[in-house]
Amino acid sequence: MEWFNSALGRNITFVRPPYFKIGGFGEVPNIGYYFAFLFCIYILSFVGNTVVMTIILLDYRLRSPKYIVVFNLAFVDLLSSSTMVPKTLDIFLFNHRTISYSDCLAFMFFCFIFISMQSFNLVVLSYDRLIAILYPLHYHVKVTHKRILYLIAFFWIFSVTTTFCAVTLLTRISFCKSVVIKSYFCDHGPMVRLACNDITPSMVMSGSLPILKLGCPLVFIVATYCCIGYALSKISTFQERMKAFKTCTGHLSLVAIYFFPILVVQITF
Template sequence: MLCLSSDCKNITFVRPAYFKIAGFIGIPNMHYYYVFLFFVFFVSVLGNITVMGLIYLDHNLRTAKYIAIFNLAFVDLIGNTALVPKVIDIFLFNHYYISYGECLTFYFFCNICLSMQSLNLVALCYDRLIAIMYPLHYQVRVTPKIMFSIVAFIWLLVLSCVLIALGLLTRLSFCDSVVINSFYCDHGPIYRLGCNDTTPNLVYGNLLIALILWVPLIIIMCSYICIGRALARISTAKERIKAFKTCTAHLSLVAIYFVPILIVYNMRANIHPNARIINLSLTTVFPPMLNPIIYVLQTQEIRASLRKILQSKLKLRVASK
């Protein structure tokens, strides 16, 4: 039950029965965009299941590097599965109203996966950093146990951060609007609706953006500066190119994830709110679709594994005939 803002002075806590997700409402020709989102979702599910299946089936891919790649594929799969079908259901079928508990659950799963993506890129960056700078020590410094520990630490960190943000949202009282101006239940658009003190949410939200976005980006940039110096010390151009090629898949993932987000954040004051919401939705759903494609196309081990599995299945079919 809601109350008018003038009546809220005597009420300490107001929890709404529902929120209204209004991000795409009023934007023309959005039905074409929903078809596009469905295509993105389908490719994302197919690609990430393929990558996870290859790593699981091929024992040659049970290495430290592929633990991080498996985790990235898993996070991408869960993230787009939690986000895209719900967004299509909300806006294509006009189910704009979402219960309070369902909205917070929606927020939890989406933000867990979005946060895991950037931090997982740091884990993959560590793999490339050691491989280029300390190739003789790679088998000792990048073991499955070490990578599993890194991935587990990232999960604990992200779960803790998102749960704290969720706890801060539950302390808010909502006296006026319940309209969330976003395409999903996001932290910023929700806490701005609060009619009590939202300063803790504002401060923590900025800290979370720094931890999830800026800190990983700075770590990755510093790592590649070190990698660049290490490559410069390699004597022949052929060896430098060969070593650099091992980083191209990871660099592509970093560019796909961070560049669109940075552009949207830097241009947010100069673009129409509708365009900003669409751009933010694209930066959210595109990386999980492109990540498996990049790894299949640019990683020799995954291509070889896919080829081997397809050839074995083809031989079985021929033999059965």
């Protein structure tokens, strides 16, 4: 652990710029026209998630374990969009690409928590679909309120703890190469690459967190649907297979909507 302690550099004065510049939108043409589109999407997301949460709270028939996860997913999606969209709208409308050092770290902290929680909620929903199709007679035994709440609580604690460690390590970095973050928001990896001192702990976090929070959940979901597909192939009639598969279409749509933009961002940067 000596390398870790030395990298933290407790007696070192770190170079912390007053602001960073978001450089991901630099080559987007006519960026101001995207404001109306993104604003409408945000309003629809805000209203839609609010309606979903309200219906689940008011309708006692929707107090099943599955809808606890759906409520948490809508809640996290609402917080995530409310964290990311306002700054993006500010860039689109006023071309304000700068963000202060402290605001950037706070933005990253909350943004990464909500992004990872969306991923973990999809994992819990895939577990729900797996049990419902493979073990329908044992569904109410294996998928209980208590078990789902424990899973959600564990993922919240894991997301907050790991994100806090990653952001805390960034405060021990000297930024003396540039203040331009080559991403669409205050992203961890592009910020680490701006450092000029020992960044080994931050690089470890930068490499491991995407695997733990995005890669592993995606692998689990894919493996889940491989098992579901195998189970559906054993059903005798086509109508029954389609009936069972239709219960998964909503979840599959959410998986595609969530992971596709993230993969695009990772490939781009």
